[in-house]
Amino acid sequence: MKCPHCNVEIACRTKVCPLCHVPFNNVEGKLDEARKLPRAFPHKGRAPMFSTTIFDKVYLATALYLAILAIVVEFVLTAKVQGAFLVIAALFYIYFSIRFTIQNYGYFSQKVLAQTLMLTLVAIIGRKVLPRPLFIYEYLLPCLYMAAMLVISIYILIRHKHPQKYLLNLLSIALLGMLPIIVLRFTDSEFQLLSLLTASLGAFIILITLISSYGKIKQELIRLFHT
Ligand SMILES: [Zn+2]
Numbered sequence: 001m002k003c004p005h006c007n008v009e010i011a012c013r014t015k016v017c018p019l020c021h022v023p024f025n026n027v028e029g030k031l032d033e034a035r036k037l038p039r040a041f042p043h044k045g046r047a048p049m050f051s052t053t054i055f056d057k058v059y060l061a062t063a064l065y066l067a068i069l070a071i072v073v074e075f076v077l078t079a080k081v082q083g084a085f086l087v088i089a090a091l092f093y094i095y096f097s098i099r100f101t102i103q104n105y106g107y108f109s110q111k112v113l114a115q116t117l118m119l120t121l122v123a124i125i126g127r128k129v130l131p132r133p134l135f136i137y138e139y140l141l142p143c144l145y146m147a148a149m150l151v152i153s154i155y156i157l158i159r160h161k162h163p164q165k166y167l168l169n170l171l172s173i174a175l176l177g178m179l180p181i182i183v184l185r186f187t188d189s190e191f192q193l194l195s196l197l198t199a200s201l202g203a204f205i206i207l208i209t210l211i212s213s214y215g216k217i218k219q220e221l222i223r224l225f226h227t
Pocket residue numbers: 003004005006007008017018019020021022
């Protein structure tokens with residue numbers, strides 16, 4: 001089809017002439033005509049969120065078998081089933097770890113955030129096995145969040161050209177860093193130093209990022225939630 005204004009040949013789907021930029025506005029039915037043309041770029045469909053691969057099927061079947069085995073073995077040996085929680089949590093962790101960080105092409109900081117969230121879940125599920133459940137809020141989670149914050153901060157410092165992608169993930173982990181101290185406040189825990197340090201580091205990072213890159217964070221939020 002030809003542009004009614006400049007007569008250039010148009011080969012792909014468009015609403016304006018690629019040469020003279022005049023919109024077709026359905027002059028002589030040109031808009032309808034242009035809509036029927038093939039796309040300039042092949043349409044890249046979204047990958048379905050819950051597609052199952054062979055890996056999923058094999059893994060889930062194996063995991064189910066191992067989970068039942070863990071429950072049965074522990075029940076027979078100790079008449080309890082709490083240790084099996086840890087096995088089940090580990091099985092979940094390995095699955096999501098492979099599925100959403102190894103098999104996924106995300107940004108480095110997204111992978112760190114995903115790992116942090118998954119390890120948090122594992123720790124919360126697995127705390128029943130510990131002799132002192134508070135241990136996860138006193139030691140495990142504070143160390144995890146501090147390590148994650150430091151890793152992303154160092155990464156940003158090394159590759160600081162376009163930090164937008166990393167800042168939101170860093171902020172999420174910094175906010176998560178408040179969790180241990182909040183939980184411990186409602187318990188009789190005697191060791192709150194590590195969780196306090198983590199919360200301070202989180203607050204420091206939130207403050208620094210907001211002061212230094214408020215505009216970039218706003219841009220990134222708009223980009224993420226603007227459809
Ligand atoms: Zn034209």
